[in-house]
Amino acid sequence: MPECVICAAEVTVDASTIKGELIECKDCGTELEVVGVDPVELAEAPTEQEDWGQ
Amino acid sequence: MNTATDYQQIQQRYEFDVYPKRDITFVRGEGCRVWDDTGKEYLDCAAGHGVVNVGHCNTAVVEAIQRQAEKLITCPGTYYNDAKAQLLEKLASITPDGLNRSFLCNSGAEAIEAAIKFARATTGRTKFVCANRSFHGRTMGALSATFSKAYKDSFEPLVPGFEFTPYNNIEALGAAVTNETAAVILEPVLGEGGVYVGDHDYLQAARNICDKSGALLIFDEIQTGFCRTGKMFASMHAEVIPDMMCVAKAIAGGLPMGAVICGQKVEVSIGSHGSTFGGNPICCAAANAAIEYMVANKLDENAASLGSQLVTRLNDANLSRVREIRGVGLMIGIELRTKARPFVMQLLEEGVITLPTGATVIRLLPPLTITQEEITHLEERLTSCFT
Numbered sequence: 001m002p003e004c005v006i007c008a009a010e011v012t013v014d015a016s017t018i019k020g021e022l023i024e025c026k027d028c029g030t031e032l033e034v035v036g037v038d039p040v041e042l043a044e045a046p047t048e049q050e051d052w053g054q
Numbered sequence: 055m056n057t058a059t060d061y062q063q064i065q066q067r068y069e070f071d072v073y074p075k076r077d078i079t080f081v082r083g084e085g086c087r088v089w090d091d092t093g094k095e096y097l098d099c100a101a102g103h104g105v106v107n108v109g110h111c112n113t114a115v116v117e118a119i120q121r122q123a124e125k126l127i128t129c130p131g132t133y134y135n136d137a138k139a140q141l142l143e144k145l146a147s148i149t150p151d152g153l154n155r156s157f158l159c160n161s162g163a164e165a166i167e168a169a170i171k172f173a174r175a176t177t178g179r180t181k182f183v184c185a186n187r188s189f190h191g192r193t194m195g196a197l198s199a200t201f202s203k204a205y206k207d208s209f210e211p212l213v214p215g216f217e218f219t220p221y222n223n224i225e226a227l228g229a230a231v232t233n234e235t236a237a238v239i240l241e242p243v244l245g246e247g248g249v250y251v252g253d254h255d256y257l258q259a260a261r262n263i264c265d266k267s268g269a270l271l272i273f274d275e276i277q278t279g280f281c282r283t284g285k286m287f288a289s290m291h292a293e294v295i296p297d298m299m300c301v302a303k304a305i306a307g308g309l310p311m312g313a314v315i316c317g318q319k320v321e322v323s324i325g326s327h328g329s330t331f332g333g334n335p336i337c338c339a340a341a342n343a344a345i346e347y348m349v350a351n352k353l354d355e356n357a358a359s360l361g362s363q364l365v366t367r368l369n370d371a372n373l374s375r376v377r378e379i380r381g382v383g384l385m386i387g388i389e390l391r392t393k394a395r396p397f398v399m400q401l402l403e404e405g406v407i408t409l410p411t412g413a414t415v416i417r418l419l420p421p422l423t424i425t426q427e428e429i430t431h432l433e434e435r436l437t438s439c440f441t
Binding site: 017018020021022031045047 | 204391392393413414
């Protein structure tokens, strides 16, 4: 099972995952991006700089 | 005469800009549609961040503004005014029992700011409990009640005394609220935080927790109010009555206005707060017309039925790029498996305006006057985009 790149917690990734999928680490809340699928490889997702907020 | 490009250049040169810009200049709106300066038509499923629930340039609102503009445009709060009196009475008639006195201001952030001050003055306490993922505005008090560090980092230190607990977690809320808590501030549905609907049990528990500790309960209905979720106010789904309800956005059909609608426990001394433009006759006239339109045209029922239909059909389509669809009425969040912004841009290119919220959620807040034909068009565009 892949691990969170920040806290090393195990991260559940669906078998049908796709490159670019974003997953939140349930332990530390870090947003992780699937950067490889065979095998599954995770990286910390880049922070969105753009704010469309209200 | 300026071309459209000139307008963009002028803004780029002279606006102290705080928003990223799209290369589009909007010049006209009607109902659920807006047009840019090239004549391209868009289905507006953002409605100015949930502002024009009654549709762009609603005729009843436009006529009310025109009539009032010829009579009286400004009137200080120290004097009485006919349009203001009518609006105050109207707000009391559409809110739950006990919420019958409103402070009128100019925006949602101002409403939250006022509610924070009213809670401090009423209770003599200075601590507040808010929710993770909350968004309440960008002024210093409202920002202090907002969760995301991204909004706050450049402006620290903020107002002290604000604590955050996980949304929909009754135990955590109960543990955080003490006899030093002035108020709990909650959105019945988290909007900017990703469109998470508050559990009825959670909102009812928040009421009980506040009652036991002597804290006030403040609901932020700025985005959820005025029929957006299928009822006049979202807290009506859970049948929970707060001590203060903050409203804004859709209240005046597109004109800037906010209000704090207060219950009997809330008291502040005369002269302790104010707003030069708050409750000005033009915005009050627009709000009177907008609210009358919402009620007469049953926009709550339209939001409930068309929102439910859209969510059901999108779920039935089993869209490969969608992880989850959340929402109530016509406040809908589509959580994607990947980043939302490329799809927001694709939809924009195809003539559909949506809003991203967080990295993966596309938020839909269309005017509540949206028709069956427009909902079907939206469903087709979303299905095509997310398949």
